[in-house]
Amino acid sequence: MTGPIAWLASSGGPVRGEVLVPGDKSVSHRAIMLAAMADGVSRIEGFLEGEDTRATAAAFAGMGVRIDTPSPSQRIVHGVGMHGLAAPRTAIDCGNAGTGMRLLAGLLAGQPFDSVLVGDESLSRRPMRRIIEPLVRMGAEIRAEAGDLPPLRIRGGCRLQGMLHAPSIASAQVKSAILLAGLHAEGITEVREAHPTRDYTERMLQAFGWPIEFGPGWARLAGGHRLAATDIVVPADFSSAAFFLVAASIVPGSELLLRSVGINPRRTGLLSILRLMGADIVETDRRGQGDDAVADLRVRHAVLRGIDVPESFVADMIDEFPILFVAAAAARGTTRIAGASELRVKESDRIAAMTQGLQALGIAVVEKPDGAVIEGGVPGPGRIESSGDHRIAMSFAVAGQIASGPVRIADCANVATSFPGFAELARGCGMNVRVAADPA
Ligand SMILES: O=C(O)C1=C[C@@H](OP(=O)(O)O)[C@@H](O)[C@H](O)C1
Numbered sequence: 001m002t003g004p005i006a007w008l009a010s011s012g013g014p015v016r017g018e019v020l021v022p023g024d025k026s027v028s029h030r031a032i033m034l035a036a037m038a039d040g041v042s043r044i045e046g047f048l049e050g051e052d053t054r055a056t057a058a059a060f061a062g063m064g065v066r067i068d069t070p071s072p073s074q075r076i077v078h079g080v081g082m083h084g085l086a087a088p089r090t091a092i093d094c095g096n097a098g099t100g101m102r103l104l105a106g107l108l109a110g111q112p113f114d115s116v117l118v119g120d121e122s123l124s125r126r127p128m129r130r131i132i133e134p135l136v137r138m139g140a141e142i143r144a145e146a147g148d149l150p151p152l153r154i155r156g157g158c159r160l161q162g163m164l165h166a167p168s169i170a171s172a173q174v175k176s177a178i179l180l181a182g183l184h185a186e187g188i189t190e191v192r193e194a195h196p197t198r199d200y201t202e203r204m205l206q207a208f209g210w211p212i213e214f215g216p217g218w219a220r221l222a223g224g225h226r227l228a229a230t231d232i233v234v235p236a237d238f239s240s241a242a243f244f245l246v247a248a249s250i251v252p253g254s255e256l257l258l259r260s261v262g263i264n265p266r267r268t269g270l271l272s273i274l275r276l277m278g279a280d281i282v283e284t285d286r287r288g289q290g291d292d293a294v295a296d297l298r299v300r301h302a303v304l305r306g307i308d309v310p311e312s313f314v315a316d317m318i319d320e321f322p323i324l325f326v327a328a329a330a331a332r333g334t335t336r337i338a339g340a341s342e343l344r345v346k347e348s349d350r351i352a353a354m355t356q357g358l359q360a361l362g363i364a365v366v367e368k369p370d371g372a373v374i375e376g377g378v379p380g381p382g383r384i385e386s387s388g389d390h391r392i393a394m395s396f397a398v399a400g401q402i403a404s405g406p407v408r409i410a411d412c413a414n415v416a417t418s419f420p421g422f423a424e425l426a427r428g429c430g431m432n433v434r435v436a437a438d439p440a
C-alpha cells in the first residue's frame with residue numbers, strides 16, 4: 001500500500017507461536033559504516049531492511065562504496081579503506097535516523113571533502129549541538145541551523161585532535177560520534193559516561209580489528225589505525241522484540257517464543273522492569289553470536305503490577321518507554337516513570353505522544369517533565385496520532401489487543417524505518433492489526 005497508512009488494532013485472541021523479529025538497527029548502521037571503511041570485503045547477515053539502515057547504506061554507496069544485496073537482509077560491502085571515501089555529489093539523506101546522522105557526522109568530520117547531512121521533518125527537529133560541540137572541540141567545522149538543527153554542513157580537510165569527552169547526557173550516539181571522529185584524529189580519544197550506554201560501536205571496532213579499550217561507561221582509542229574486513233551476524237533487535245514481549249505478557253492465554261534476540265545488557269533494561277512488574281519471561285538457549293550474546297525468550301501471559309521504574313534503568317531501555325507505557329496501562333496499580341526527559345527529543349516527544357494517546361483511550365496518565373504517572377486500567381476504543389513515530393504506532397497496536405473497542409492509529413508508514421513487516425508478523429501470532437488507507 002502506498003500513501004498514508006493507518007492501522008486498526010483490536011483484541012484478537014492469545015498471542016502464540018514463534019517469532020523472529022528483524023535485525024538490530026543499531027548494529028546494522030554500525031556494520032555498514034565500518035565495513036565501508038575497512039580494507040577488504042565484509043559480509044553482513046541479518047541486516048535490517050529498514051528505511052533508517054538503508055539510508056546509511058545509500059550514504060556510503062553515494063561515497064563510492066560498492067554494496068551488494070545478494071538476498072534480503074544480506075549485504076556484501078566492498079570496503080574502500082580509511083582514506084578511500086569519495087566526496088558525495090549531493091547532500092546525504094539520513095531519512096528519519098538520528099543514529100545515522102550523528103554517527104555519520106563523526107565519521108565525516110575527519111574526511112578531506114565537504115559534506116551535508118539532511119533528514120526528514122522529524123530528524124530536522126532533533127538536537128545536534130550535543131555532537132557538534134565536542135566535534136568542534138576536536139577541530140571539526142560543522143554548521144547547523146541555529147547551531148543545533150539539521151542540515152549539518154561539515155567542512156572537509158580539518159585536522160582533528162583526540163580528546164577526553166565526558167557527555168552530560170547518556171547517549172550512545174554522542175559517544176559513537178566522538179569515537180568515530182577519533183579514528184581520523186591524532187592521539188587518544190576517550191569518552192567517559194555518567195551512565196553507561198550501548199557499546200556496539202566499541203564492539204564493532206574491535207571486531208574490525210581496531211585497537212580499542214572499553215568497559216561499561218568508558219572507551220578509549222587512538223587514531224591512525226586501519227579496519228580489517230570481517231563478517232558480521234546481526235542479532236534480532238531487542239527493541240522490536242519488546243512489542244511482542246509486552247503483547248504476550250498482557251493478553252490472557254498467550255505464550256510466545258522470540259528467537260535469537262540480542263540480549264546485550266545495555267539494551268535489556270525492559271526485561272528487568274517487566275519482571276519486576278511480574279512478567280513471566282524466560283531466557284533459553286543463551287549463546288554467543290559474534291562477540292555478543294543472543295537468546296530465545298519465552299513469554300507467557302502474567303498479571304502485571306505497577307512499579308516505580310528505577311532511574312538507573314533508563315539508559316538500558318531508552319527506546320522501550322513507549323511500550324512500557326502500554327504495559328503500565330495494563331498493569332494493576334500505579335507506574336511512575338522519571339529521569340527520562342531524553343524521550344522528548346526522539347522521533348517525536350514520546351512522553352507527550354504516549355500520555356495523549358493513552359488518555360484518548362481513557363487511561364489516567366499524568367505527564368511530568370521527565371516521565372509520567374500511569375494508572376492501570378482497561379483501555380477503551382479511540383483514535384491515536386502516531387506523531388509519525390514508529391515506536392508510538394507499534395505501542396498502540398499492542399494496546400489495541402486489550403482494548404474494549406477498536407483503536408485506530410493514524411500515520412503508521414513510519415514503522416518501516418525500524419520494523420518493516422511488523423503488522424504481518426503481529427497477525428501471524430494472533431494479534432489483530434489491520435492495515436487501512438489513511439485519508440488524513
Ligand atoms: O546508538 C544507537 O544506535 C542508539 C542510541 C539511542 O539514542 P541516544 O544516543 O540519543 O540515546 C537510541 O535511542 C537509538 O534508537 C539508537
Ligand SMILES: C=C(OP(=O)(O)O)C(=O)O
Nearest residue numbers: 096097098099100319346
Ligand atoms: C530513537 C530512535 O532512533 P534514532 O535516534 O536512530 O532515530 C529509535 O529507533 O527509537
